[in-house]
Amino acid sequence: MMAGSVAAELCSPGQVAEEAFIGAMFQNLGRMLCEFYFPEEAQQVRSVVAAGRLQGGEESAAVQVLGLGFEDLGAGVARVWGLPESLQRCMRKPMGATPMRSAEQGVERLRWVAMAANEVATTLLHSGDAQTEDRxxxxxxxxxRTLALSPEAIAEATLRARHKLVSLAQALDLQVAPGSAAARLLTLPTPQADAAVPQDALALLELRAAEPQPLPAVLESQAAGTVSVAQVNEVLAAGIQDITNAMVENFQLNDVLRMILETMFRALGFRRMVFCLREARTDLLTGRFGLGEDSESAVRAMKVPLKTPGDLFAAVCVRGADTLINDATQARMQARLPQWYVQGINAPAFLLLPLQIKGQPFALIYADQSAPGGIVVDDKVLGLLRTLRNQAVMAFRQAG
Known part of the structure; x- marks a missing residue:
């Protein structure tokens, strides 16, 4: 996952980044297969490597123990599985020294991106000392030169990938043993005291790829009630068309944002909604305006600290993961909710739709209901909600 995340960050958002993510992960397919299906042999490989008596590292150790290297094992299985030819080529690490010219676009560049990303992941996995950042x-x-990126750009991409993996682990409540190799992957570098305040993401005005991301929560079909699924879809679709028409001509950003929230509010009958925006000085997502019951107090209470580890809302925003919490009253979920939310809002069910530009969170659409299970959407409704969210991102981009 770390290698894939780094590889994706080294590419422009879109299909190429997805291919890089998969290619970097699958360069480790042979090792992963050995770990899961031949655990004793995998331990022997690690022992041979640790002894340091064999040149060639892990690959040579695998040949000695298994009779073939991890790369050949992974490539052979990929061929039997019928994986795409481009992915099979990407799984083969480039031979020879790192070229001093930029790699040819396409599969060749993806191979070098995957190799670089895996070197980064290996460094993080096995270093764990003061020299890690230097390495x-x-x-x-x-x-x-090979990737046609500056060293600073590669370092920034690596840091973004590390933050995203940490946020993902926190959001999924993944536990790793302290001091383990996995724990090293989830350890972030200590920020420098004199580091400059990061530029406000709104000023970047570069839209991140808008492919929909799956909700971590399982979505049910729209429950039967006074409003049918067809009616909900109709209201959302009509709102999308109205907003599209409004954005063709000169528009006021606040007017478009209110139209977006009002469309969601009317279609799904939320109890209340809040639109939050990032403050560059404090790095907080703070409530700016709201709709519905007691929305004024909710606007005042919404203060999402993007730099606070373990904050569920911050993790969702940094990851850019649309998230539905359909029963926040459960003890396990209550334990994970940040205190600022429990004390200020503490809704039984809520929906979070984060907004990102260039992979950086800058806003959040929050909606809640007054009873557990009160927010139920199907795939069509979810897709329309995401379209509205993406229209908000586009509105910020066009507003400049």
Missing amino acids: LQQTAARYA
Whole structure:
């Protein structure tokens, strides 16, 4: 996952980034298969590597123990599985020294991206000391010309990937043993005291790819009630068309944002909604305006600290994961809710639709209901909600 995340960050958002993510992960297919299906042999490989008596590292150790290297094992299985030819090629690490020219676009560049990303992940996995950041800088410098990126850009991409993996682990409540290799992957570098305040994401005005991301929660079909699924879809679709028409001509950003929230509010009958925006000075997502019952107090209470580890709302925003909490009254969920939310709002069910530009969170649409299970959407409704959210991102981009 770390290798895939780094590889995706080294590419422009879109299909290429997805291919890089998968290619970097699948360069480890042979090792992963050995770990799960031949655990004793995998331990022998690690022992041979640790002994340091064999040149060639892990690949040579695998040949000695298994009779073939991890790369050949993974490539052979991929061929039997019928994986795409481009992915099979990406699984083969490039031979020879790192070229001092930019790699050819396409599969060849993806192979080098995947290799660089795996080197970064390996460094994080096995270093765990004061020299880790220096080794990462050396790796960035070595691959800079090959990837046609500056060492600083590679370092920034690595840092973004590390933050996203940490946020993902926190959002999924993944526990790792302290001091383990996995724990090293989830350890972030200590920020420098004199580091400059990051530029407000709104000023970047570069839209991140808008492919929909799946909700972590399982979505049920729209429950039977006074409003049918067809009616909900009709209201959402009509709102999308109205907003599209409004954005063709000169528009006021606040007017478009209110239209978006009002469309969601009318279609799904939320109890209340709040639109939050990032403050560059404090790095908080704060409530700006709201709709519905007691929305004024909810606007005042919404203060999402993007830099606070373990905050569920911050993790959702950093990851950019649309999230439905359909029963926040459960003890396990209550334990994970941040205190600022429990004390200020504490709704039984709520929906979070984060907004990102260039992979950085800058806003959040919040909606809640007064009873557990009160927010139920199907795939069609979810897709329309995401379209409205993406229209909000586009509105910020066009407003400049």
